[in-house]
Amino acid sequence: MTDTFPDTAPDSLAHFPMPRTSPFDPPPQYQPMRESGRAVRVRLAWGGTTWLLTRSVDIRRMLNDARFSSNRLRPSFPFLVSAPLTGPRTFKPSIINMDPPEHGTVRHQVAGEYSLRRLEQMRPRIQEIVNERFDALLAGPNPADLVATVALPVPSLVICGQLGVPYADHEFFQARSLALLRRQTALSQRQRAVDELQDYLYELITAKARHPEDDLLSWQVSRQRESGTVDVAGLASLAVLLLVAGHETTSNMIGLSTLFLLANPHLHAELADTPTAISGAVEELLRYLSVAEVATARVAVEDVEIAGVLIRAGEGVIGLCHAGNRDPAAFTNPDAFDIHRARGRQHLAFGFGPHQCIGQNLARLELHVYLTTLLRRVPHLRLAAAIEDLRFKHDAAVFGPYELPVTW
Ligand code: HEM
Numbered sequence: 001m002t003d004t005f006p007d008t009a010p011d012s013l014a015h016f017p018m019p020r021t022s023p024f025d026p027p028p029q030y031q032p033m034r035e036s037g038r039a040v041r042v043r044l045a046w047g048g049t050t051w052l053l054t055r056s057v058d059i060r061r062m063l064n065d066a067r068f069s070s071n072r073l074r075p076s077f078p079f080l081v082s083a084p085l086t087g088p089r090t091f092k093p094s095i096i097n098m099d100p101p102e103h104g105t106v107r108h109q110v111a112g113e114y115s116l117r118r119l120e121q122m123r124p125r126i127q128e129i130v131n132e133r134f135d136a137l138l139a140g141p142n143p144a145d146l147v148a149t150v151a152l153p154v155p156s157l158v159i160c161g162q163l164g165v166p167y168a169d170h171e172f173f174q175a176r177s178l179a180l181l182r183r184q185t186a187l188s189q190r191q192r193a194v195d196e197l198q199d200y201l202y203e204l205i206t207a208k209a210r211h212p213e214d215d216l217l218s219w220q221v222s223r224q225r226e227s228g229t230v231d232v233a234g235l236a237s238l239a240v241l242l243l244v245a246g247h248e249t250t251s252n253m254i255g256l257s258t259l260f261l262l263a264n265p266h267l268h269a270e271l272a273d274t275p276t277a278i279s280g281a282v283e284e285l286l287r288y289l290s291v292a293e294v295a296t297a298r299v300a301v302e303d304v305e306i307a308g309v310l311i312r313a314g315e316g317v318i319g320l321c322h323a324g325n326r327d328p329a330a331f332t333n334p335d336a337f338d339i340h341r342a343r344g345r346q347h348l349a350f351g352f353g354p355h356q357c358i359g360q361n362l363a364r365l366e367l368h369v370y371l372t373t374l375l376r377r378v379p380h381l382r383l384a385a386a387i388e389d390l391r392f393k394h395d396a397a398v399f400g401p402y403e404l405p406v407t408w
Pocket residue numbers: 070095096097107159241242245246247249250253291292295296297348349350351352354355356357358359360362363
């Protein structure tokens with residue numbers, strides 16, 4: 001198994017990823033790239049190169065163009081974490097790795113579980129989970145780590161409840177999810193993490209096939225059974241994706257959003273006075289912080305002219321959502337944080353086009369319930385460490401704080 005593709009790129013290319021210099025803002029290199037109006041070719045940390053798109057219009061065009069593939073098994077896919085998993089027990093492709101027409105068919109089978117009507121049914125349980133986590137925070141030691149007590153458990157409990165995964169196993173799946181998302185995790189460890197998650201969910205789904213329960217994975221088994229055969233391995237891959245994407249992203253958004261509010265007390269006060277502004281704040285936090293900005297990677301399957309360059313078939317491209325979300329052509333005064341922004345939902349934090357995040361309305365709901373409860377229950381929350389001393393996930397595919405020491 002090789003970790004690199006043939007690499008003839010000139011040494012002068014900038015290295016990617018570039019680190020954020022402020023936890024809230026995109027790396028400073030993005031602005032001149034965007035102003036140039038052209039795609040930029042960069043060298044990837046593990047070897048190989050990729051193109052970067054930084055203008056909102058180009059990112060949207062690329063993500064909506066079937067000549068760019070999401071299939072991570074294609075050579076030259078621009079991985080930020082070592083090389084693709086290619087071992088014999090490899091993760092079976094799930095929707096995030098599929099192209100049309102298969103992608104649309106498989107996505108359709110699960111999309112209904114994330115409809116607004118379904119999510120409204122989940123709201124009371126989400127509120128209960130958030131209440132319980134704040135009870136635990138307030139009853140425990142002061143100061144405390146908000147990531148460990150609230151930001152990580154809330155989305156983990158929500159996605160476990162929805163899928164029918166026992167929360168008692170959270171340490172098992174959280175550790176493996178983080179290993180998958182961290183760039184320095186060795187290929188063999190990533191392979192083991194994904195195999196273990198896949199095996200765990202395969203067994204769980206097999207048990208649900210025998211004794212169905214009232215949860216998403218049992219419903220998926222029943223639907224498949226009605227139409228003929230049950231693809232347990234395919235469902236296990238879907239479950240791995242939903243479990244990992246469903247807790248790590250939202251957890252980082254909760255952690256980083258809280259830090260942003262604590263670093264901007266005027267905003268904290270404005271939201272406490274006008275709870276109706278929370279929906280606008282959720283949207284603006286998603287745009288401004290763009291925690292999953294590199295999730296939108298593709299590989300060209302034909303030559304395509306875009307952003308002033310010719311991207312050749314077989315070359316990788318990443319639509320940098322954080323750059324697009326700060327594009328002045330898409331947002332007036334883009335570096336200002338404005339919860340009353342017109343067209344505030346037109347951001348790229350959840351991607352764009354056919355692969356746009358399936359869990360986006362669940363994430364919005366969790367963030368809304370979390371922020372409303374935070375402002376009501378702990379209005380005087382403060383940071384218990386200097387912001388410069390916090391550790392951030394510069395080394396992971398989803399950005400956020402590792403810990404958030406708070407006091408009240
Ligand atoms: C704030 C939280 C979240 C952020 C920022 C986020 C971000 C994203 C982004 C940028 C994509 C597009 C990937 C691409 O274009 O290839 C995506 C796709 C996806 N997300 Fe999320 N996500 C979040 C929460 C969730 C949650 C809660 C779930 C699960 C319930 C979820 C499940 C998925 C799935 C299954 C896909 C793949 C969809 C497809 O390929 O058709 N995400 N997400």
